[in-house]
Amino acid sequence: MTTTVTPPETSPARQDRRSRLPKSARAGGTLHGGPIAYAILILFTIVSLFPLVWTAIAASRDNQRLAQTPPPFWFGSNLFKNLEIAWTDANLGEAFLNTTIVAGISALTIVVLSTIAGFAFAKLRFKGRNALMLIVIGTMMVPPQLSVIPLYMMVAKLDWTDQLQAVIFPSLVSAFGVFFMRQYLLQALPDEIIEAARVDGASSWRVVWHVVFPAARPAMAVLGMLMFVQTWNDFLWPFLVLTQTGNPTVQVAVAGLGRGYTPDQSLIMAGALLGTLPLLLVFAIFGKQIVGGIMQGAVKG
Amino acid sequence: MTTRHDTAAPPVKEGGAAPGRPPADAVSEQEVKRRAKLSRRWQRDVRWSPYAFVSPFFLLFVAFGLFPLIYTGWASLHQVELTAPTDMNWVGLRNYTRIFDDEFFWNAAKNTLTIGIISTVPQLLMAMGIAHILNYKLRASTFYRVAMLAPYATSIAAASLVFVLLFGRDYGMINWALDVVGIDPVDWQGDKWPSQIAVSTIIIWRWTGYNALIYLAAMQAIPQDLYESAALDGASRWQQFLHVTLPSLRPTILFTAVVSTIGASQVFGEPLLFDANKGASGGAEHQFQTLGLYLYEQGWVNQHLGRASAIAWTMFLILIVIGIVNYVISRRLRASS
Numbered sequence: 146m147t148t149t150v151t152p153p154e155t156s157p158a159r160q161d162r163r164s165r166l167p168k169s170a171r172a173g174g175t176l177h178g179g180p181i182a183y184a185i186l187i188l189f190t191i192v193s194l195f196p197l198v199w200t201a202i203a204a205s206r207d208n209q210r211l212a213q214t215p216p217p218f219w220f221g222s223n224l225f226k227n228l229e230i231a232w233t234d235a236n237l238g239e240a241f242l243n244t245t246i247v248a249g250i251s252a253l254t255i256v257v258l259s260t261i262a263g264f265a266f267a268k269l270r271f272k273g274r275n276a277l278m279l280i281v282i283g284t285m286m287v288p289p290q291l292s293v294i295p296l297y298m299m300v301a302k303l304d305w306t307d308q309l310q311a312v313i314f315p316s317l318v319s320a321f322g323v324f325f326m327r328q329y330l331l332q333a334l335p336d337e338i339i340e341a342a343r344v345d346g347a348s349s350w351r352v353v354w355h356v357v358f359p360a361a362r363p364a365m366a367v368l369g370m371l372m373f374v375q376t377w378n379d380f381l382w383p384f385l386v387l388t389q390t391g392n393p394t395v396q397v398a399v400a401g402l403g404r405g406y407t408p409d410q411s412l413i414m415a416g417a418l419l420g421t422l423p424l425l426l427v428f429a430i431f432g433k434q435i436v437g438g439i440m441q442g443a444v445k446g
Numbered sequence: 447m448t449t450r451h452d453t454a455a456p457p458v459k460e461g462g463a464a465p466g467r468p469p470a471d472a473v474s475e476q477e478v479k480r481r482a483k484l485s486r487r488w489q490r491d492v493r494w495s496p497y498a499f500v501s502p503f504f505l506l507f508v509a510f511g512l513f514p515l516i517y518t519g520w521a522s523l524h525q526v527e528l529t530a531p532t533d534m535n536w537v538g539l540r541n542y543t544r545i546f547d548d549e550f551f552w553n554a555a556k557n558t559l560t561i562g563i564i565s566t567v568p569q570l571l572m573a574m575g576i577a578h579i580l581n582y583k584l585r586a587s588t589f590y591r592v593a594m595l596a597p598y599a600t601s602i603a604a605a606s607l608v609f610v611l612l613f614g615r616d617y618g619m620i621n622w623a624l625d626v627v628g629i630d631p632v633d634w635q636g637d638k639w640p641s642q643i644a645v646s647t648i649i650i651w652r653w654t655g656y657n658a659l660i661y662l663a664a665m666q667a668i669p670q671d672l673y674e675s676a677a678l679d680g681a682s683r684w685q686q687f688l689h690v691t692l693p694s695l696r697p698t699i700l701f702t703a704v705v706s707t708i709g710a711s712q713v714f715g716e717p718l719l720f721d722a723n724k725g726a727s728g729g730a731e732h733q734f735q736t737l738g739l740y741l742y743e744q745g746w747v748n749q750h751l752g753r754a755s756a757i758a759w760t761m762f763l764i765l766i767v768i769g770i771v772n773y774v775i776s777r778r779l780r781a782s783s
Contacts, residue, residue, distance in 0.1 A: 176683075178582035185579055190593045193655055196608045197596060199619070203611060211611070216619045258502045265499035277500060284507060286704070286769055288712045290738065291758045292514035294521060294751055298531040299514075315510040323503055348488075349495035378601040380715040381738075385746065400603040400715075403610070403722045410611055417604035424599040432592030439595075439656065440663035 197421065203414035204228065211410045227415035231402065235416045236389065240398040241423070247309055247383075247394060248376040251316040256369045259319060263326025264357045268339055269349075278327070284320040290381055300386050307391035312383050316376050322368055329364035329441070330357070367438025370431060374424060395420045515762070522756035528749035541756035545744075551757070553732050554740035557642065561717075561736060562710030565646035570702055573654050574695075577661035578687065591662075594655030602715035605648055610720055613644045635721050638733040645734050648716045653709075657702050664698040665691060696779055704772050711761060711768075714738035737761055 178186075205224035206217050232238065265271070266278050296315055305311040334357065342352050358365075383394045389401030402416040428435060522541050524534040545551045576594070580587065597605065612619050613634035621631040634644045668691065676686050692699075713736045717728045726743035728735025735743070737757065745754030 176582045178579065178584045182579045182582055182584070186576070186584070186590050189576055189655075190590055193594045193597050193651070196605070196612065196651065197600065199612070200604070200608045203608075212617050214617055214625075215622050216617060258506075262500045262503045265496040269496040269499070271493070271496035274496070277504070281503070284511060286708060287511070287515065287762070287765065288708055289511065290712045290714065291762050291765075292511060292518060294745060294755045294758060295514035295517040296510065298521070298526075298751070301531045314506075318503070318506045318511050320503075320507070323500075348491050349499075353499070374599060380602045381742075384715075396601050396603045399601070399607070400719060403603070403607045403719055413607055414611070417607045421600050421604045424601075425596060428592060428595060428599045432595065433588055436588070436591045436595060436659060439659050440666075 197425070200414050200418045200421070204231075204411055204418045206411050208409045208411055223411060224415075227411050228419060231412050231415035231419060234412065235398040235402045236393060237395070237398055237416065237419055240393045240395045240420075243309055243392060244377055244394040244396075247312050247316070248373045250313055251376045252369045252372040254317050255319045255322045255372045256365050258317075259322030259326045259368060260330075260357065260361050260365055261353055262323045263328075264330055264334075264353060264361070266323065266327040267330040268334060268336065281320045281323050284318075285324065289315065289318070293382060293385060296382070297385055305386070307387055309392065311386045312379075312394065315382060316379065319372065322372065325368055326361060326364060330361060333364070334360045364438075364441075367434060367441070370427070370435055371438060374427075377424060518755045518758050518762075521752055522759045524752050524755075526751040526755070528746060528751055531751060534752075537752065541750075541753045542760070545753060545756055545760070550732055550735065550740060554728075554735045554737045557728070557733075557735055558711060558713065558737045561642050561646050561649075561713060561734065562707065564642060565649040565713075566703070566706040566710055569650045569654050570657060570699070570706065572650075573657035573702075574661055574699075576654070576658040577665055578691070580658065580662045581665045591655075591659060594658060596655075597652045598656045600652065602648075602652070603719060605652055606716050606719035609644065609648045609651070610722070613647075635729065636733075638731075641720070641729055641734045645713075645716050645720050648720075649710075649713065653706070657706075660702060661695065661698060664695050668694045697776075700772065700776055700779070704768070707768055708765060711765060712738050714742065718742070 201224070202217055202220055203211060204227050206221040207223050207227075210217055210221065266274060266281075292315075300306055300311045303311075338356055338360070339352055342356050347355065378396065379394070380396045380400070383397050384400060387393050387397050389397055393401065399416050399420040402413050521534065523536065523538060525537045525541075526534050580590065584590070613621075615621060615631060615633050615635065618634070620634070625631060632640045634640045672690050672694070673686055676690050681689065717734045717736050717739050718725060720734065721729050724730055726735075726739055726747045728739045741754050741757040741761070744757060745751050
């Protein structure tokens with residue numbers, strides 16, 4: 146089971162040959178989008194954003210209004226009231242704190258461990274390197290969900306139900322992170338710099354600290370964000386070991402609102418909105434970097 | 447584990463007393479020993495540090511990935527109840543025969559397959575189209591890219607709950623819109639195909655933008671001259687897409703297909719929350735119960751962890767088969783190109 150994606154050759158310096166071509170013959174990135182392209186894109190953007198906007202609209206109404214046709218298209222006056230009730234009902238304050246702790250620890254650990262391991266795979270020579278890298282890639286293909294039963298038995302035995310470490314530990318395994326950092330360091334870290342540090346007598350750990358970490362910083366930031374998002378949105382495993390009333394993460398709390406015995410739809414929407422807002426803010430601020438990171442990981446993936 | 451700065455083989459300054467390199471016999475015996483020791487340490491460092499660097503990942507992986515996966519196989523041969531997860535009684539293959547005799551297992555397997563197809567195929571096709579458009583020179587291109595990632599930032603829980611409302615039979619926006627254009631309301635939860643389409647829609651909505659970015663990245667890496675020579679040969683834009691873009695994207699397409707397939711085999715949260723009252727059964731008639739949901743129902747609702755393990759291992763074996771098929775296809779692709 147290997148990933149079969151070979152990195153496409155990076156384009157050689159783009160020649161200026163295209164300037165000789167008639168306009169109609171140009172293609173790819175040099176073509177300007179026409180009105181149809183814009184229309185499709187705008188439509189797609191609307192479809193992407195509409196459910197989120199409508200979450201806010203529904204959260205600003207009340208249950209009666211949501212049980213009428215046509216459904217509301219504009220904001221009502223209950224937004225802050227509903228947000229407040231959902232916040233208390235779903236235990237969201239604690240859930241936010243818990244999720245921040247879990248996602249923060251998890252993202253930080255994954256970034257550091259992946260950078261070190263990625264560096265070894267990218268730049269160091271050792272016996273079994275290729276075989277071990279194949280194992281890393283293979284593990285990316287095995288979804289963690291298949292392991293939940295023994296993990297659950299472990300948690301039960303350790304009495305970790307409703308404790309955050311039950312969620313943190315299994316989330317620290319990220320083959321993707323190792324792969325991502327390896328691909329980045331392969332090209333971002335010139336061998337000469339490592340050689341130079343070596344000649345100066347730096348030990349491997351010093352090389353990691355003084356050469357690898359500084360060089361890897363942009364990729365570490367992107368990986369950290371991706372892992373934070375992933376852990377923040379993790380559903381199945383937290384749902385199995387944390388309870389809504391005990392020590393929930395945001396996802397468990399929000400899902401609990403939907404499954405609870407308060408079928409007040411506007412409140413459920415308020416909870417869903419609150420659970421999504423922090424990440425949307427992160428994406429609004431760092432969107433460009435995240436997009437860049439995903440695309441970067443993709444080409445070299 | 448720090449090594450002193452002066453351990454490296456190349457010139458070592460000798461206190462500055464003698465200019466240039468001192469003759470070898472001028473170095474005291476003690477100094478020779480010290481250097482030998484440092485050099486040994488140096489070699490040890492070069493030889494073993496790579497293993498130290500990769501070991502944290504592998505230790506974590508063994509503890510929380512490999513061991514549980516294998517232990518799942520072991521547990522699947524036992525009767526284990528949720529109420530006493532540490533009591534295991536050997537039952538051989540009985541868990542497997544039980545689930546293979548259960549019509550709901552086959553139902554869940556079929557649903558997983560159909561939901562997988564309904565969610566993956568349109569998703570990847572749309573992502574390809576969007577990526578192609580994004581590859582044009584556009585104004586505000588970053589805005590579109592970030593906006594189409596918003597669903598990816600939305601959690602399964604939040605997304606599912608919103609779509610439950612949008613797909614509501616009586617007051618949902620989608621049925622209202624259908625009514626406006628003169629189509630009868632659809633029972634998006636109760637009927638089999640509509641419910642599977644609705645669940646798939648949640649998945650499509652969350653992942654299309656993400657996959658579009660991946661395709662876009664691969665498209666941008668295609669050398670421009672390939673298009674130029676195609677254009678000089680008189681290929682239309684559509685022909686360029688067919689004969690230049692698609693072949694170059696083959697590895698990426700395969701990659702996204704594999705990732706989506708694995709994701710589709712694990713679908714859990716969306717159907718669980720799509721009918722919150724029915725929960726694990728995936729609709730009143732199990733019409734959208736996936737294997738993931740069936741596993742959860744057996745393990746955590748019916749409390750048979752052993753049987754749930756058998757389901758997990760069956761899913762694992764299915765994935766291995768998919769992996770082998772993928773491997774064979776990709777080898778063929780490589781051989782042909």
